[in-house]
Amino acid sequence: MEYKVKIDSFEGPLDLLLHLINKLEIDIYDIPAAEITNQYLLYVNTMHQLELDVASEYLVMAATLIAMKSRSLLPDHSSDEDEYLEEEDPREELTRRLIEYKKYKEAAIKLQEREEERTKLFSRPPADVLFAPSGEGPLNVSIYDMLGAFQKMTRRKKMAVPRQATVRREEISVEARMEVLLKTLKEAKEPVLFEDLFQSNERDELVASFLALLELMKQNEITVTQQGNFADLYVISGGKQ
Structure with missing residues (x-):
């Protein structure tokens, strides 16, 4: 890749x-x-x-x-x-x-x-105030929090999947994963657990999904939240205001 x-x-x-x-x-x-x-x-x-x-x-x-x-x-x-x-x-x-x-x-x-x-x-439009982040809200999620969550998720997948020969599927591009993930998040009625966005056990697809999430964050298309240290990460459609 x-x-x-x-x-x-x-x-x-x-x-x-x-x-x-x-x-x-x-x-x-x-x-x-x-x-x-x-x-x-x-x-x-x-x-x-x-x-x-x-x-x-x-x-x-x-x-x-x-x-x-x-x-x-x-x-x-x-x-x-x-x-x-x-x-x-x-x-x-x-x-x-x-x-x-x-x-x-x-x-x-x-x-x-x-x-x-x-x-x-x-002076600002009143609507902006409604979307202002609260000081007592979720923690800011850094790239390192994302990497840590990815580590734990891949370790669990390796433990859950038996070692066996599999046929390698066609490689999925990051752009394709971005479209799928964004569609999934927009259709979701509530925040989606970070790990639930990684359905495959194929390494290339896991990597493509992670890079897709990073790119969507960069483009301010999604927001990743965490309610406290060591808590699970959740992903929602829509960037930070």
């Missing part, structure tokens, strides 16, 4: 690491090297499987995490070598970068909120 898609939700490896830290409820000042590395590589591998454009900085961070994990698994010789005592724990540098990134990201969010508040000072 040659179709590739790149969307603005990819903000870089530090953004992915912060997502994992929040999702796994990890202390940013005491990052478990092995766990965070395994989870990070799982997401990067999923990006490759889906043929998403993965910037080189993701791979550089992957190499850094692997080195950090390898070091954490080595025997502790700190009592034998004075130089080892003076060597900085690579997690400290990563923590500093994450804290700095988090600080600037939070500042950007606050500036965006101020901008949105300022726009409310100008």
